[in-house]
Amino acid sequence: MTAVAAPSLDLSARVARVAAVALEHARRTDDEAVFQVEALAELRASGLLGLLVPVAHGGLGGGPADLIDCAESLARADLSVALIFAMHCQQVAVLARYGGEELRDTLLPRIAAGERYLASVTTAPGSGGHLLSAAAPLRETGDGLLIERFAPIVTGGAHADGFLLTMGSPGGSAPGQVCLVYADRAQLLITESGQWQPMGMRASHSVALRLTGTVPGHQLIGGPHGFREISLALFSPLAHLGWAACWLGAAAGALSRVAALVRSPAGRQRIDHRSELLLTRLARARHRIDAVHALLRHAQHTVERGGDLSAAPVQMLLNGLKVTAAESCRQAVEELIDAVGLRHGYFKDSATYLERVLRDLRSAALNYHNDRLDLADGRLVLLDRSVTHVAG
Structure with a gap:
């Protein structure tokens, strides 16, 4: 997959519109376990459903970096919305590369126009x-x-x-x-x-x-037996990049809200800023988030360079990204809950909404189970006895 120039239109403004709608309805849709139809409507109106649609078909012509940026930002508001967006973009990228001409010419402009959300x-x-x-x-x-x-x-x-x-x-x-x-x-x-x-x-x-x-x-x-190639070259790499970006955004948003709480006037009165326990847990949460960010961007650059993504070191990098992001982002939020305690970390009505983020992130390890990826990587380790690293 080659790198693509950033879309000329302001992505941050589009994402901010969707994130605001998602945040407005997040508590209700979580309570009722219903789909964020309001956020989907804004995704359609904003043009973001066409993020990875080529410009020639009316889309924004974005690439992996744009997907990561948008998914991470949306996840700060609502991880569910970010995940449906990232998975939609994964499907669009597959259509754009592997779909036949007739299917691409018919479907991609409708996706760009916000008329088709794909599952x-x-x-x-x-x-x-x-x-x-x-x-x-x-x-x-x-x-x-x-x-x-x-x-x-x-x-x-x-x-x-x-x-x-x-x-x-x-x-x-x-x-x-x-x-x-x-x-x-x-x-x-x-x-x-x-x-x-x-x-x-x-x-x-x-x-x-x-x-x-x-x-x-x-x-x-992609042909009658084509999914193996599609999966190794595009489907799975974009899944791991998109999922990791979502989980990273959820954890980073949680840390941002906790830091704002601690630094607020009310927080300064109620929370001891000199507490070594508080400071240590904040530091650990930040370390985990930064480590996932570094690994995600390394994996992004690897995918953008193209080449043989089925090679053992690349597969271990991508699988490791998914496993590490799933575990570390959840652990970061657990550190934050311990840092701010019951009232601000565990209660459902807290403005930090750490309780919801932790429940959401618990699914990350199960979303294509980490155990399955660890098993695959264990076999690959034995094939890569020299412990080859993917160049940055």
Whole structure:
């Protein structure tokens, strides 16, 4: 993936508009476990859904650095909103690089115009979250490609205008033969099942969906067995960059609010600024956040340089980013809760809303489970006995 010049329009102003709306509705949508429809409407109006759409198709022409900046800023207001945005951008980038000409020319301008918010359908019962396996086959019929797919978790799926789905390759004979197909909401019969009552990430409304329908052949992305290449070269790298940016933004926002509380007139009266325990915990939280930021930017530059992203050192870097960000950002918020105590750290009505951020960040290690990535990296370590590092 090559670096792309920053969009000419002011991204910070667009993001600030969305973040303000997200923050306004964050407590209610968390309490009620409902999707942030207000923030999605502002994402559409702001043009940010077209962040990674090429300029030639009416988009902002952004790249990985822009995705990271926007996702991190949005997560300071609401991690759920940031995550649905980052995952949408991941789908858009895949369409822009691997979609056929007819699909790109039809779909990308609609995304840029805010008409299409895309959801990712990769989970399947019994898969353990493994991307390169798919039990539901994509079948070729006289009318097109038949989709019959159940996914236990689809982030924002009930509100999506279109979906990128992993399926077993048409005529495939091995579990690892996986393809990627686009389906518009209008092409599908969609049935929602179960209730969405999780610990955190409640406004992401990541419900279970059953999707059935037939789509034309040109909506197959990257060929009949193409998802492995897509995953290694773009899908997974952008997932790790986007997720880490979201988690980093949530933790950095939490530290910012705590620092503001401690330095406020009321905080100066109630909180002992000379407390070694307070200062040590603030320092540890900052160290964790800075370490994730450094690793994220190193991984971003590696992805932007392109080359073989499937190489063992690069895979370990990207997997390590995800694992480290998931663990360190949560640990930073736990340090902050310990620093400010029950009233400002643990109570739900605190202006720091650390309680919500901690619940949201608890999902990070489970979102493509850290254990799975550690297992993969353990194997890669044995293949890279010289302990090769990716150049900065």
